[in-house]
Amino acid sequence: MYPISTPSHAKLLRPSALPLHDRGGGARTVALVSPALGATTFISGITEFDPGTEIPFHSHNCEESVVLFEGDAVMDIDGREYALQPLDTTFIPANVVHRFRNVSHSKPMKILWTYASPQATRTLRDNGEIRAVALEHGKQ
Incomplete structure (x- = not known):
């Protein structure tokens, strides 16, 4: 059963x-x-996007970092598009509008946030x- 706890918690x-x-x-x-x-x-998780999936433009009330694990991703921010390669890492300050897109038509995209x-x-x-991120991810 996961997660596994150690003696130090x-x-x-x-x-x-x-x-x-x-x-x-x-x-x-x-x-x-x-x-x-x-x-x-802090909180973290992994999100996988089907081919062609994009999330709506949004911002957060705190800083965010995203690492592209796999796939063909674009980050839209400040009116520009930035192509990401696996292991590219972003830092997004609080209240900055952005989104991520899977630009592949055949492969999933996976990020660590x-x-x-x-x-x-x-x-x-x-x-x-305004939505609580934890509620979007099935946590309360």
Whole structure:
């Protein structure tokens, strides 16, 4: 059963053994580090995008870092497009509007994301809706 706890309360997480949350629109997330594990300063997870999937423009109430694990990704930010290669890493300050897209028509794209707050939110640019990131990923 995962996560595995050590005597020091450290945790070992195996994404393949954790629940996969369908976010709709061709994106699925495995939540990794969360307050449920004892995290107090950040959360993280892995999201996979089907071919051609893009998430809407949005911002967060805290800093975010994204690492592209695999696939053909583009980050849209500041009115520009940036092609990403596997292991490229982004740093996005709080309240900066951005999005990620899988530009492949045949391969999935996979990212590791980290938010600098367990209370991270996502604000959609087009309608101003604010969502708790943890709720989007099946965590409360």
